[in-house]
Amino acid sequence: MTTTTDRPQDPMAAVEHLARMIAGDDEQRFVLVYHAFANQVDGFLNSDGADGYRLARSLLRRGVSPLTRSAVGTEAPADSIYHDPVYLANMRAVVADRARIIGGVPTSDFPDCVAIGSANAWCCSGTLVSPNVVVTAGHCVDGGCGARVFFGKDVEFPEDGEVIRARTALAHPDYRPPRPTGDIAVLVLERPASITPRPIATREQLVGAAFVRLAGYGNTDVHSSGGYGRRRVVDVPIASDHPRHGADAATEFVAGAPFLDRDSCNGDSGGPAYVQSGGQWFLAGATSRATASSLRPCGDGGIYTRVASYEKWLWTVPGALKP
Structure with a gap:
């Protein structure tokens, strides 16, 4: 029996506690239950004013969401990252660390971390790695998104940032x-930009990490229907490099959402995956695509x-200045 003195006071600690009560020692079920309840709490905590009131009333009317009900009662696909032992261990470390950004x-x-656009629209994300070099995804450039770069928090407020055009946009020949x-x-x-470039992580720095911090301007819902324009983290x-996830272990890595609905999404393509080492953040990865087992456009790793x-x-690359 839980007494007043051992009830978790932190909202996410309460979510963790409730998920463990439901899932017991089943780590895979714990992940799904935790994610599902955390989505509800996170949505409420990140709303304010009228939006928060409407959300609270909606949750009271419908009770537990269909996503929560399905997570409590079902399992993830057999090839999902939610069955990956490396992911499960790292996920528990992230959940337990209250300093982590989980919303x-x-x-x-x-x-x-910059927004990248065509001549008339913003469409991808990227990272400044030297005064005049931005790294992004090959599929962004291949798709015509590589004409200009926005340095700022929100593309809807260009006066608060800076736009610099790209002289060269070149995808790697292996793409x-x-x-x-x-x-x-x-x-x-x-x-050259006036922003300090981000140093690139070594392979060893990534190997020693349990998580990466994603940043980008991408869409904000799992169906990728909207929300592009604001930098978020x-x-x-991090998951294992098992082939079933669809990554090339030599040149790619896999990571998943500690919240079922919080992950990189369309518009985050090319954006940074940072790793922390010695108190500093380094650029480890550029966002490429969903895992092979993903069921939704965003949110499944x-x-x-x-x-x-x-x-x-x-x-x-001609014209590129080293840091």
């Missing part, structure tokens, strides 16, 4: 659709290109 929040931090690997590209800017656990695997190539 997908707007941020003014990480100014090296040859429909083959998904080699999904990285370089934008060489017309002039979220921490997600993602594959990230290892930037270090292509670092030598970055500096061979």
